[in-house]
Amino acid sequence: MSSTETSERVRLDKWLWAARFYKTRTLAKEAIEGGKVHYNSQRTKPGKVVEIGARLRLRLGHQEKEVIIDDISDRRRGAPEAQALYHETPDSVKKREELAWQRKTMQAARMPPARRPTKKDRRDIQRFRDQHGL
Numbered sequence: 001m002s003s004t005e006t007s008e009r010v011r012l013d014k015w016l017w018a019a020r021f022y023k024t025r026t027l028a029k030e031a032i033e034g035g036k037v038h039y040n041s042q043r044t045k046p047g048k049v050v051e052i053g054a055r056l057r058l059r060l061g062h063q064e065k066e067v068i069i070d071d072i073s074d075r076r077r078g079a080p081e082a083q084a085l086y087h088e089t090p091d092s093v094k095k096r097e098e099l100a101w102q103r104k105t106m107q108a109a110r111m112p113p114a115r116r117p118t119k120k121d122r123r124d125i126q127r128f129r130d131q132h133g134l
Contacts (some may be wrong), residue, residue: 010074012039013046018073020082021058031058056086062103066092 010018013028016037022028029046031037038057039048054069067086076082117125128134 008072008074009049010072011046012037012044012048012050014074015050015069015072015085016058018076018082019085020076020079021060036060055089062099063096064092065096 013025013032016022016028016031017025022031028037032044032046035043036059037044039050040055041057050069050072052069052072056067056069058065058067066089068089069086071085073081073085
């Protein structure tokens, strides 16, 4: 089903499930009730009827996406068909990429050394600390 029928009414939790943002309708419902989904910049209920052109802000783990509804469907289909139901705003894509890059660089900075320091390495480290007052 697509939005060509004017009488089609689809709940927000069902649309999120059909658009493959959540694996089950229960997870979609819990996310909406938990405040992780905003419909046109407001908290909403799972039974809200979605409309074309509405703006959704979703928090999925570390990511936050802002999407605009392009089509309405109440059936879960393949990923390419599900992606045709919405498009992500350019600002949202840019913000997600920046945050992903920041997380990646922070994680690389916290990685442990490849091996334990040898006795010579420990002496060098201690000498460096003594010279620099650390």
